[in-house]
Amino acid sequence: MTDSPSGPDREHRRPAHVDDRTVEALGALSKALETTERARGRLYDFHQLTGTADLQLDRAVRLLEESGHSEWAEKVRSEIVGRNVIPGHWTFQIVEAYNTTYYEPFRQLEHSAVQELAQGRDHLYEAEMKESRRTRGHSDHTARPPRAADDPSDH
Template sequence: MNAHNDGPDRAHQRPEGLSDTMVQALGSLSKALETTERARGYLYGFHQLTGAADLELDRAVRLLREADHQEWAERVKTEIVGRNVIPGHWTFQIIEAYNETYYEPFKDLERAAVNGLAEGRDHLYEGEMKEARRTDGHPAHTARPDTTP
């Protein structure tokens, strides 16, 4: 802690005996999970965009019919509307499989590692980086929300 008694809270302090290498390893594990969270967000974006496109096809079919192009309207309706995006799967099924097969086990393992190796203390790498980069006594550089310089 610095001279103003403004150090990180216990939840962001390295437990006794935890090595630099272990802090880095847990930081890398957390970073990989954060990247997976972003990838999962893109998957949800893919799901929503594909669904919106499929719903917009209803308008295209209607307009093709109004323009007296029944055969094209029927082709769009039968060949594309409601089509699987990969064999046997709509996008929600891809998300379900991803969550069950990859995301949930990864999230559970990361949490177990933090609990088992660092007494449940999260973001130790980032906490130490913040502490090293703060300017002592600067009002915008406090360690915690409940402290003032």
């Protein structure tokens, strides 16, 4: 790839020693991490939804008591409010274990691979795909975002 302003910026051009298979492998690794990011988001959804449901039980308990069903109010309070979602765990503990055991090691490994194999240049696969798919000269297919006149970032 050239240094032309019509191509990717320096941070998105592959270093000379990086071959096609390495770019493809780093792209696959990055995609897997992105999928893990989505899974992690769903884990946080689970965490927040479960916590919200637990807090909403307070209203159910109050309404059961007010409507004369104190035995059911006590049953809900003692059986469900504050209950572990899996043995010994509330959802925050599941999130913490996931982050420590899987997410952070994966994120650090992907970052290290990009640093070592591509001089820290992230998204090379996507940048090259963009170059192959864009229509040169079309105003909505530019290689880069507009640059401020005083931005020396690609020199």
